[in-house]
Amino acid sequence: MTAIEVRGLTRRYSGGFEAVRGVSFEVEKGEMFALLGTNGAGKTSTVEVVEGLSRPAEGSVRVLGHDPFAERSLVRPRMGVMLQEGGFPPDLTVAEAARMWAGTLTSPRPVDEALALVDLAHRASVRVKQLSGGERRRLDLALALLGKPEVLFLDEPTTGLDPESRRNTWELIRALLREGVTVLLTTHYLEEAQALADRLAIMHRGRIVAQGTVSEVVDAYPSRISFTPPSGVALPVVADVESSGRVTVRTNELQSTLHELLVWAAHNNVELSGLDARSASLEEAFLAIAEEAA
Amino acid sequence: MRAVAIGKAELKLFWRNRTALFNSLLLPLLLAPVLYSVDADGVPLVVGLVGFALLMAVYYNLVTTFVARREELVLKRLRVGELTDPEILAGAALPSVVVALGQMVLYSAVVGVITGVALPARPWFILLGVLGGTAVFVLLAAASSAFTRTVEMAQVTSLPVLMACMLGSGLVFPLSVLPSGLATVLQYLPLTPVLELLRAGWADGPVLKPVSVLAVWIVLGTYAVRQWFRWDPRR
Structure with missing residues (x-):
């Protein structure tokens, strides 16, 4: 009804x-x-x-x-x-x-x-x-x-x-x-x-x-993984690098991307400090929409 | 009557508002002894005082009340409830009307006792005049509130109606001193037919014309309220 x-x-x-x-x-x-x-x-x-x-x-x-x-x-x-x-x-x-x-x-x-x-x-x-x-x-x-x-x-x-x-x-x-x-x-x-x-x-x-x-x-908006990699290593994924050295990876497949990243880190004995992985929040979607429409 | 719930709350507010209390209760009581010194004919005096109550206790008081409730966003709130628009206005008007009727009874009793005014020969015309007059001035107050931004401004925005009614109804000076053309026009102001009906109730006088004029004012007032009344504060 x-x-x-x-x-x-x-x-x-x-x-x-x-x-x-x-x-x-x-x-x-x-x-x-x-x-x-x-x-x-x-x-x-x-x-x-x-x-x-x-x-x-x-x-x-x-x-x-x-x-x-x-x-x-x-x-x-x-x-x-x-x-x-x-x-x-x-x-x-x-x-x-x-x-x-x-x-x-x-x-x-x-x-x-x-x-x-x-x-x-x-x-x-x-x-x-x-x-x-x-x-x-x-x-x-x-x-x-x-x-x-x-x-x-x-x-x-x-x-x-x-x-x-x-x-x-x-x-x-x-x-x-x-x-x-x-x-x-x-x-x-x-x-x-x-x-x-x-x-x-x-x-x-x-x-x-x-x-x-x-x-x-x-779901229309990508999930994010962010961390600070040690300097001098080449990441296996595409990432935005911020001035602080912290990088953010945007992905529509959070689980597999994260898995790929963790396997790579383990193999290369690399530490991803401050690792943070999250699905897009309503806030991100909202801000993106407001930006697009502006 | 669901509007009574609003009326009861308004009555409490009236009781808690010292200015309104003074204007409506104390002022008439102070006025009453002054009437003792009057040795004029009683009927015009009673008629004048009833007109005064309609203007001040009903009209002026209600312009203020409607503006205050609008600016406090109370009218907006009431309007999302179950009451109809006329019920909201009637509820808000209730205490002022009750106070005005009380004043009229008081004035009539005091003046009646002093000057020995006879009981009205045709009381239903008086009733008709008082009820019709109350309806007209409630409507005019609602219409005036639309052109009044703040409670303080009510002192200014109510002046045109107050002055026109006082001058035009013979309350201040008899209309016979005016050029006849102007006097004729003034007879059509809203307070004049009310006073004519009161006079007709005590003594003799025309009835059909004041009743028609009053009816026209009620129609005009209703139209004005529907057209202009504001439930929201001005922005």
Whole structure:
């Protein structure tokens, strides 16, 4: 079952600027799909249209089978949204803000439960203006979860969180995915997408430039082996030499190349100091894509 | 009513906002004794005070509230929830409307006791005027907030409506001193039909025309809000 379907989405702002140009993707039920991209790539502009905040200039969007803009009342009770920048009245307490939000929902979970999920129960009586940036982010997440959503939109959910809170948030998101919640995530933390997303798309200047599972996106980019060889020996493989003397070998067959290199070193009694071998990471793929497209 | 959840939160915020509290509660209480020195006819005084409550407690207060919630990104947040747009606006407007109605009751009671104003002969016209007037000024406040960048700027951007309504409705001086052409035009400003309905409720007066003018303002206000209201801060 498809939870989110986006076809040929184009978004134009009043000045005529095209922030999103013909973007298409699908998110299956219970799946996490991540939208990645440099700042200004069009992620938030895309997500806002999928959330139904704005009508697409061209193309179509379906969330749980409905048009999120025209059929807002059918879709909203089943989705939860964490905006990149959402606000709360600064003079309300955490519990009051959550109760206000719960009062607008069809079937909210108990406020205490939602606050406990994001580890904010102990801050319930604190005014919103006294929260740290990370705590405000978690309150935002609590509100997104209050309505027991089937589809969850998370726009930069862990920006401003300390490492521990980020891990906790990841665990919470994993638990939601196991319960069958569909998640559309935007983030500029690549390790976040790598850790959580089933599939992802990389956006650049309003277009999707790569899309697939993490390994599908990453496999198009070579693995790297790097080390510092002793001077004066001829390597058996093609390598880039850096000024420090360290060399980097790029290969699409990491295992066999590494094997060849190690056998050669053993035969010649050569030490490869600081040996480091790794598959391409999402970060490398991302940087390469951003560079190519620039 | 889901909008009530917003209204309740707004009421708490109102209670915690000293400026709003002073303007809406203390000021009228300070004004009340001053009314004791008035020995004029009671009806125009009550009518004037009700108009004043509509302008200050409903219109001015709400321009500020809408701008504040927009700049705090609260409106943007509410808009990704289940509430419809009119519910969000109605919820945010609720405390100001309640306070304004309270002021009107207070003014009427005080002035009524002092000057011995008779009970209105046709109270439903008063009700119609108050409810219609509230709707118009909530809509106008929402429309004005679209042209107001910050809470501080509300003092400036609300002036045109405030001045026009005060001068044009005969609140400050009777319209009969103006050239008749200008007086006719001013009758079509949003506050004038409200006051005409109030007068018609107590004494006699035309009803059909103010009701039509009020209806037109509600339509215009709704159109303006749909066209211009901003849910996001300006960038």
